[in-house]
Amino acid sequence: MAPYTNIPLSPAELSYLQTSLSATPPIRPDGRSPTQFRPLVAEADILPSANGSARVCFSDGTEAVVGIKAEVERTGRADVFREGESEGEDVNATGEGKGRNEWLEVAIDVPGLRDDDALPVFLGAMLSEALGADGALRDRLWINARFHWRLYVDILLLSPPLSYPLPLLSLTTHLALLNTRLPALLSQGDEDPLFNDDWDASTHLYPRPSKPSPATQKPPITLLVTTTGPNILFDPSRDELAVAESVLAVSAAPTASGSLSVVAIRSVDPPSRLTAAGVPREINSASGATATASAGEVLAAREKDEGRGVWRAPRGGVGRKVVAEVVKMVVAKGGVGEEVLAGLEGVET
Amino acid sequence: MPLDTSTYILAHLRLDGRRWNELRRLQAQMSTQAAADGSSYFEMGNTKIICTVAGPQEQKSGGGGRSQQDKAKIEVEVNFAGFSGMDRKKRARSDKRTSEMQHTIASAFESTLLTHLFPHSTITLNLHILSQDGSLLAACLNAATLALVDAGIPMTDYISATTVATTASYADKEEEADPLLDLNGLEEQELPFLTIASSGGEDRVCSLVLETKVHMARLEPMISVGLDGCSQIRGILDGVIRAHGRKVLEGKVG
Structure with missing residues (x-):
């Protein structure tokens, strides 16, 4: 009995997919090029009650909504004292180095799964890790020595998780953060914060590029990259994930100089590991072989075949060279990362 | 903070400038999500809801062996997004008010959906509340109607719902x-x-929820105004569905 993997493909179909995806150039089932993304529908600033919000719909039907809410919170007394120690040397009014990662709260809601299931917890960890990796965001949550913003990022997956939903959630979060606005601060120094109630005067959490300084900070994006044979494929669909030899989640964020840098990489356990192997012809009783092959003989025949003749779940890890190549493709000038960022920037609010 | 509604008597205009019988701006879309069997987006003023329908599909095993096998079971899941209200708040799944809402919606649709055509199956309604600003149950019912129509589940009529209040709470x-x-x-x-929901023209009430105290004499005018509002909303829903159908016929939507 084949193990339940949620992949509705037979060994023969997997083998076919794997062969066409490892060809040079790879032939993807939907005819895309290796770095091409699937078309998507995106809107930003859709909710009146949130500080920032976005909705993204992938063409396979998966849909996510992200709402971001900010609340003013009193910084704990212990933290104030810790700040007080160093008050002598830094009296600057910016929050540089004073932000804390716990001021950012990421919650993922996937229908049909509990909040403490593996998938939402793992996805949440990956997204918040990328967001916390550059200190710029948490420092912007600092108001003064006694108060800070608490940012709640609520990610709602509206559809069942058909393909691995990480890129969808990451792009939606990016878009929502890009459009998040905080009310303008009127009070000065360490007094109780007072804000401008004019929403038109609010400031973007990630400042928009202006004429004097075109380079700007942006939230990170997390891209899903798979390798099949010698090829590196971006934005894998469900079928492509089913035969992936390795799956990497690469988070990249633009630096102050305008170039992209990688802030986090994680390898994801590919679902292909759980697929059942095909039976080589020599021992397949249906094709006339002797039906008396023992378990040992079957294993030996499969090992000899090495996945060339029939499908066999991929083994082993991912090489350093491949990881380096993936990173290069993401961060290179005019590479995939920049293309995605430019695409999301063009989304109308 | 108690709200000063006494100004209503002066100009007969409500807080947001509407007259007593005016609806808020209604906006709706159908087939918003390709992965679901049916889906809709419904907006009533600042109350915004996404509804997706899965089914009719095979009944999940182990759920309830004792449930009726001769007709489809309607399951409703209402999900309040953490960012939907004024303050960020997460509601527990086992919240009493939420489960009451789910039950109200399920029993309202049991009266209009032709569930006997789908024995041994379930129809699951997922309601995601993105933004709440009053008339939540009514908006959920309207959104669910659109999504069920999009899913192609046969029903005798639309359910349209609205809320009605009365201005003075005392007998004077x-x-x-x-x-x-x-x-x-x-x-x-x-x-x-x-909250009143009606189907089948003006006179069939399929759900009526009243949680506050109200003077007996006011109830009848409230219900008749509510039924009138329901038929207005019904007209709007009908327009949305017809416009969507026309688009599908022209091949603009898959």
């Missing part, structure tokens, strides 16, 4: 009390109100 000023149609969040906190 009897002659001045006006029923108010389609409440927003602030009015809902202040005034006694009911």
Whole structure:
């Protein structure tokens, strides 16, 4: 009995997919090029009650909504004292180095799964890790020595998780953060914060590029990259994930100089590991072989075949060279990362 | 913070400038999500809801062996997004109010859906509340109607729902009390109100929820204003569905 993997493909179909995806150039089932993304529908600033919000719909039907809410919170007394120690040397009014990662709260809601299931917890960890990796965001949550913003990022997956939903959630979060606005601060120094109630005067959490300084900070994006044979494929669909030899989640964020840098990489356990192997012809009783092959003989025949003749779940890890190549493709000038960022920037609010 | 609704008597204009029988701006879309069997987006003022329908599909095993096998079971899941309200708040899944809402919606649709055509199956309604500003249950019912139509599940008629309040909560000023149609969040906190859902023209009430105290004599005018509002909403839903159908026929939508 084949193990339940949620992949509705037979060994023969997997083998076919794997062969066409490892060809040079790879032939993807939907005819895309290796770095091409699937078309998507995106809107930003859709909710009146949130500080920032976005909705993204992938063409396979998966849909996510992200709402971001900010609340003013009193910084704990212990933290104030810790700040007080160093008050002598830094009296600057910016929050540089004073932000804390716990001021950012990421919650993922996937229908049909509990909040403490593996998938939402793992996805949440990956997204918040990328967001916390550059200190710029948490420092912007600092108001003064006694108060800070608490940012709640609520990610709602509206559809069942058909393909691995990480890129969808990451792009939606990016878009929502890009459009998040905080009310303008009127009070000065360490007094109780007072804000401008004019929403038109609010400031973007990630400042928009202006004429004097075109380079700007942006939230990170997390891209899903798979390798099949010698090829590196971006934005894998469900079928492509089913035969992936390795799956990497690469988070990249633009630096102050305008170039992209990688802030986090994680390898994801590919679902292909759980697929059942095909039976080589020599021992397949249906094709006339002797039906008396023992378990040992079957294993030996499969090992000899090495996945060339029939499908066999991929083994082993991912090489350093491949990881380096993936990173290069993401961060290179005019590479995939920049293309995605430019695409999301063009989304109308 | 109690809200001053006494100004209503002066100009007969409500907090947001509407007259007593005016609806808020209604906007709706169908087939918003390709992965679901049916889906809709419904907006009533600032109350925004996405509804997806899965089914009719095979009944999940182990759920309830004792459930009726001769017709489809309707399951409703209402999900409040953490960012939907004024303050960020996460509601537990086992929240009493939420499960009551789910039950109300499920039993309302049991009366209009032709569930006997799908024995041994389930129809799952997922309602995601993205933004709440009053008339939540009514908006959920309207959104669910659109999504069920999109899913192609046969029904005898649309369910359209709205809320009605009455301006004065005490027995005095009897002659001045006006029923108010389609409440927003602030009015809902202040005034006694009911949610009414109707189908099959003007006179069939399929759900009526009244959680506050109201003077007996006011109930009848409230219900008749509510039924009138329901038929207005029904007209709007019908327009949305017809426009969507036309688009599908022209091949603009898959």
